[in-house]
Amino acid sequence: MEDIHDLLDAIDSSSVGGVLATVVKVTGSAYKKEGAAMLFKPDGTQVGLLSAGCLEKDLSERLKENNKPNGEFIYDMRGEDDLSWGEGSGCNGVIHVWAEKLSGAYVADLLQLKKVLRSGQSVLMIKKQGECPGYLLIPDEGEPFGCWEGGVPDDCRVIERGVFFSKALASDVYVHRIRPKRRLFVFGAGPDARPLVAFAAGAGFSVTVSDWRPAFCTAAYFPAAEKHVTGFPGEVLEEIDVKSDDCVVIITHNFKRDQELIRVLKDKELRYLGVLGSKKRTARLLGVDQIPPGITSPAGLAIQAQGAEEIAISIVAQLIQVSHSVRLKEAACL
Structure with missing residues (x-):
């Protein structure tokens, strides 16, 4: 998951005067890569990590000592002598961190960024240093916003x-x-769906749970889910707008409900469509001898x-x- 999503959830008016730290470059190996971010609030609250815990305390102290x-x-985590950062860190690289003081205007822009991401758009973020530092946030749709002077060269848009x-x-x-949070739709709110929703949310997915039984499909049972949609498959599939980047897992344990769901979802373009249960049962759901390649059954890695x-x-x-294999392919095409 993008670290920025956790940070955006934690940012509010109390963040003004704090510092946003971002890993912008890694040479060699490191626990976290470019894009890892951390929020240092004025009250001492820290959100996120930049490493495996190797440098955060030192950075916090250096930020306190530095008025700007x-x-x-x-x-530099490469050294192995007793005085180096590399000793016992588990890393063997050089980590470059950019730190930015959060003004009231910057916090407002970050809150706007959260709103845009939740609308389903991706945002190109550009930051520059030098004599005229600044940042610019460019959504897929709508006007750019941020603290930026001049235009945006083409070379800033190609990576x-x-x-x-x-x-x-x-x-x-x-x-x-x-990019927006990856979305996962879980159809079925039985007891075995609870760890799935909890683990998926912890891994950075925005999870929607749906079931026709209102007593099961509740925030009490699924506190990590962002949405709870109650209704029979025919009703909720009209309400839920699944998109090509979305993942779906069918886990109702009810043959009729599973059949209603899979007959509609099999024709939609999805990132992932998984069905709990054996291949034989899924084939019966579809009324075929061979499961189409777009359906994963049984759902999950074979472990x-x-x-x-x-x-x-x-x-x-x-x-x-x-999710990662798709994004690696997209990056390779740029």
Whole structure:
């Protein structure tokens, strides 16, 4: 998951005066990569991580000592002597961190960023250093916003994430395309769906749970879900707008309900459509001898999972695998 989503959930008016720290470049290996972010609030609250816990305390102290925290902090984790950052860190790289003081205007722009992402749009974030630092947030639709002077050179739009020197701007520039949270729709609100929803939400998915039984489909049973939709398949499928980037897991344990769901969903373009149960049962649901390639059955990686928790882990691992493989393909095409 994009770290920025957790940070955006934590940002409010109390964040003014705090610091946003972002990993913009990693040379060699590191626990976290470009895009990892951390929020240091004025009251001492910290949200997120930039490493495996190797540098956060030092960065916090350096930010307190520096009256002007805006700038770059570099941590060389490659050394193995007792005085180096590399000793026992588990990393073997150089980590570049950009720190930015959060003004009231910056916090307002970050809250606007959260709103845009929740609308389903991705946002291109551009930051620059030098004599005229600034940031710009460019949504898929609508007007850009932020603190920025001048235009945006074409070289800032050709990469998904990374830092480089822009000749046009005569400064280092960090670019990061922030995508909305991945969405997962779980049809079925039985007890074994609870760990699936909890683990998926913890992995960064925006989860919607749907079931025809109102006593089951509740925030009490699924506190990690962002939405709870009650109704029979024919009703909820008209209400829920699934898109090509979405993932769906059918886990109702009711043959008739599963059949209603799969007959509609099999014709939709989805990132992932998984059905709990054996291949034989899924084939019966579809009335075919062979399951179409767009349907995963049984849902989850083949790790010999047993019990609700292990099965949930196998499914979430597969969802992560599918999501990352797609984004790697997209990046390779740029």
